[in-house]
Amino acid sequence: MTPLILSKFGIWTLATVDYISLIAAGTNAFNGALLARRPDHYKHFTVAGVTILAIAGGIGGGIVRDILVNKVPAPLENPWYLIVCLAVVTVALVVEYYSEQRFKDGLFQFMTAFSLPWYAIVGAQAALAAHLGYAAAVLIGIIATTAGRWIIDVACNVIPKQLVRGEFFVTAAALTGIAYVVCDQALGLPVVASTAIAFVVGFGFRLLSQFLGWEEWEPWEPTALDTGEKARKTLGEGLQAEVDRPAR
Amino acid sequence: MTPLILSKFGIWTLATVDYISLIAAGTNAFNGALLARRPDHYKHFTVAGVTILAIAGGIGGGIVRDILVNKVPAPLENPWYLIVCLAVVTVALVVEYYSEQRFKDGLFQFMTAFSLPWYAIVGAQAALAAHLGYAAAVLIGIIATTAGRWIIDVACNVIPKQLVRGEFFVTAAALTGIAYVVCDQALGLPVVASTAIAFVVGFGFRLLSQFLGWEEWEPWEPTALDTGEKARKTLGEGLQAEVDRPAR
Amino acid sequence: MTPLILSKFGIWTLATVDYISLIAAGTNAFNGALLARRPDHYKHFTVAGVTILAIAGGIGGGIVRDILVNKVPAPLENPWYLIVCLAVVTVALVVEYYSEQRFKDGLFQFMTAFSLPWYAIVGAQAALAAHLGYAAAVLIGIIATTAGRWIIDVACNVIPKQLVRGEFFVTAAALTGIAYVVCDQALGLPVVASTAIAFVVGFGFRLLSQFLGWEEWEPWEPTALDTGEKARKTLGEGLQAEVDRPAR
Numbered sequence: 001m002t003p004l005i006l007s008k009f010g011i012w013t014l015a016t017v018d019y020i021s022l023i024a025a026g027t028n029a030f031n032g033a034l035l036a037r038r039p040d041h042y043k044h045f046t047v048a049g050v051t052i053l054a055i056a057g058g059i060g061g062g063i064v065r066d067i068l069v070n071k072v073p074a075p076l077e078n079p080w081y082l083i084v085c086l087a088v089v090t091v092a093l094v095v096e097y098y099s100e101q102r103f104k105d106g107l108f109q110f111m112t113a114f115s116l117p118w119y120a121i122v123g124a125q126a127a128l129a130a131h132l133g134y135a136a137a138v139l140i141g142i143i144a145t146t147a148g149r150w151i152i153d154v155a156c157n158v159i160p161k162q163l164v165r166g167e168f169f170v171t172a173a174a175l176t177g178i179a180y181v182v183c184d185q186a187l188g189l190p191v192v193a194s195t196a197i198a199f200v201v202g203f204g205f206r207l208l209s210q211f212l213g214w215e216e217w218e219p220w221e222p223t224a225l226d227t228g229e230k231a232r233k234t235l236g237e238g239l240q241a242e243v244d245r246p247a248r
Numbered sequence: 249m250t251p252l253i254l255s256k257f258g259i260w261t262l263a264t265v266d267y268i269s270l271i272a273a274g275t276n277a278f279n280g281a282l283l284a285r286r287p288d289h290y291k292h293f294t295v296a297g298v299t300i301l302a303i304a305g306g307i308g309g310g311i312v313r314d315i316l317v318n319k320v321p322a323p324l325e326n327p328w329y330l331i332v333c334l335a336v337v338t339v340a341l342v343v344e345y346y347s348e349q350r351f352k353d354g355l356f357q358f359m360t361a362f363s364l365p366w367y368a369i370v371g372a373q374a375a376l377a378a379h380l381g382y383a384a385a386v387l388i389g390i391i392a393t394t395a396g397r398w399i400i401d402v403a404c405n406v407i408p409k410q411l412v413r414g415e416f417f418v419t420a421a422a423l424t425g426i427a428y429v430v431c432d433q434a435l436g437l438p439v440v441a442s443t444a445i446a447f448v449v450g451f452g453f454r455l456l457s458q459f460l461g462w463e464e465w466e467p468w469e470p471t472a473l474d475t476g477e478k479a480r481k482t483l484g485e486g487l488q489a490e491v492d493r494p495a496r
Numbered sequence: 497m498t499p500l501i502l503s504k505f506g507i508w509t510l511a512t513v514d515y516i517s518l519i520a521a522g523t524n525a526f527n528g529a530l531l532a533r534r535p536d537h538y539k540h541f542t543v544a545g546v547t548i549l550a551i552a553g554g555i556g557g558g559i560v561r562d563i564l565v566n567k568v569p570a571p572l573e574n575p576w577y578l579i580v581c582l583a584v585v586t587v588a589l590v591v592e593y594y595s596e597q598r599f600k601d602g603l604f605q606f607m608t609a610f611s612l613p614w615y616a617i618v619g620a621q622a623a624l625a626a627h628l629g630y631a632a633a634v635l636i637g638i639i640a641t642t643a644g645r646w647i648i649d650v651a652c653n654v655i656p657k658q659l660v661r662g663e664f665f666v667t668a669a670a671l672t673g674i675a676y677v678v679c680d681q682a683l684g685l686p687v688v689a690s691t692a693i694a695f696v697v698g699f700g701f702r703l704l705s706q707f708l709g710w711e712e713w714e715p716w717e718p719t720a721l722d723t724g725e726k727a728r729k730t731l732g733e734g735l736q737a738e739v740d741r742p743a744r
Contacts, residue, residue: 163297
């Protein structure tokens with residue numbers, strides 16, 4: 001299928017975009033395999049399970065991106081995505097098996113930062129190619145970047161990283177997408193240059209957040225003493241209680 | 249993008265539909281922000297996390313609806329959705345911070361009812377506009393109504409509200425969709441009138457359920473004493489046990 | 497809607513494919529209803545909740561399949577899917593109520609195997625009809641087969657079966673898809689024959705796995721003693737610690 005698509009849209013531009021998508025899939029699959037083996041995520045997964053989670057992390061963002069721009073997902077059309085993901089998972093499991101904990105932790109943190117910007121870039125590219133506007137480009141970039149992690153976290157019964165303190169995961173994705181849109185649309189730079197600049201922005205911001213321990217702000221605790229919806233009164237009871245309530 | 253779409257489908261009709269979609273997004277984002285701060289859902293989310301959950305609740309239904317009718321999701325094309333959601337989340341957090349628990353509970357219950365019918369209406373509208381038939385209109389309305397809540401509940405590690413006792417959440421969505429389809433297709437009423445009637449049906453039914461404490465029927469407890477799949481025998485062992493089993 | 501679609505693509509071929517899709521939806525909805533009532537999945541669902549989970553299991557695979565091949569989901573267009581699912585859920589609940597535990601366990605295991613191959617077959621059919629290539633056909637078959645179970649497991653707060661020991665659930669789906677692609681594309685067999693052979697392959701492999709207790713390989717335990725990401729140092733601290741670390 002790919003050659004047809006390539007020739008249709010101009011072989012060089014799409015080939016570049018395609019390579020960047022493959023890098024996005026590979027780096028995120030590598031990160032997904034490491035993530036699935038971390039103690040807070042690991043839930044007695046089989047080797048097949050770790051592979052599935054890694055593939056979900058690797059091509060999940062690409063599938064979501066293409067569904068959102070209303071195309072058949074490239075990672076399904078093009079078998080190279082699957083080949084790259086499987087190769088990368090094998091490497092990740094071998095590295096995970098032979099290396100000591102300190103190295104694993106460092107590798108995981110590095111890969112988390114290194115894999116982050118790619119889907120923000122290819123998400124923005126896909127949205128711009130579909131003429132969806134700048135806001136959509138950044139938004140689809142964010143969704144594509146974070147979809148894989150969301151899928152893995154939910155499957156592992158962990159609260160999605162996007163929602164809790166995480167060294168500005170979403171902000172890094174947004175900055176990457178904005179940098180790409182500015183370079184590509186305002187400055188008119190070629191795809192490779194825009195990609196490189198956007199990558200440096202996202203990777204740099206993320207590394208800096210990790211290095212300096214920047215974390216998102218967590219708001220005040222909810223004040224409620226009750227345990228939420230289960231304990232609540234019916235609206236009728238509530239209104240009745242309101243009527244009966246003595247003036248303070 | 250929107251002006252092009254508007255002019256293509258007739259500006260007045262779609263503008264109305266677009267406004268109703270924005271109301272759906274805004275009310276559901278408001279409800280999502282309150283929900284994320286409730287004690288049974290709150291999991292030490294950051295401000296960004298609450299915002300993401302609220303946006304997911306707000307535009308999730310619209311994205312799912314448009315994916316199902318095979319269109320590029322309007323909430324991604326049209327930046328107003330994001331603007332409305334962000335504004336609404338800010339208001340919700342301010343209200344949540346300054347108000348006392350009793351008011352918060354009442355507001356949450358009111359908003360749960362008030363936000364419910366909108367996505368059932370715009371889901372049915374989108375399905376009818378795509379000529380998908382009446383059953384599809386009601387079904388897509390139900391899915392659009394409940395998708396946001398499902399996403400939030402799963403991310404918060406809570407069993408989706410649709411599946412447990414919840415004052416006829418899904419039934420209210422179905423009634424709203426049916427009311428819209430009847431008004432629009434059988435009675436030929438204009439969009440605004442159909443929307444108003446369907447809203448009154450859904451909102452009224454939901455408020456009544458809350459007021460009177462109507463809850464769905466929970467069936468008999470599963471009789472099993474074993475802990476399910478993990479403890480089960482292989483089929484071979486099971487058949488062997490069956491063969492060996494003494495007659496009673 | 498269906499007659500139009502049928503006449504467009506040739507009534508006999510699509511009718512067959514449509515019947516197979518209905519079998520896929522019905523068998524998976526039946527299995528979904530049984531699954532939702534099993535003790536490890538049951539979370540005080542209402543009757544409506546069990547029905548929703550069963551429908552999600554029944555048409556989830558078909559919706560995901562059609563979204564991936566960029567079509568309006570057939571289970572939404574064609575009301576027969578919903579009718580079949582509702583009928584099947586009723587039967588499943590009646591059977592579940594009146595039968596003893598031993599029978600239920602056997603029925604559940606049989607249905608798990610019996611329902612498995614259908615979505616792998618219709619997933620491959622849909623991908624081939626959309627000219628997406630052989631790898632995509634098998635991959636979409638796997639995703640369609642396992643999507644319903646994934647949705648149910650995540651909603652029930654259970655780790656998805658695909659990821660843990662499960663008698664080669666994913667492998668059975670892959671083998672079914674490969675068998676269908678070989679029969680249909682390499683051997684040029686008619687749809688019914690290809691479907692029958694692929695079903696026998698998938699059902700047979702799965703039954704054999706259950707009978708003989710074949711399970712996927714679970715890799716070594718993660719070696720980490722820390723509790724993962726929460727406890728980790730910032731990258732700065734980590735590098736500092738690395739610098740300060742005495743030579744061994």
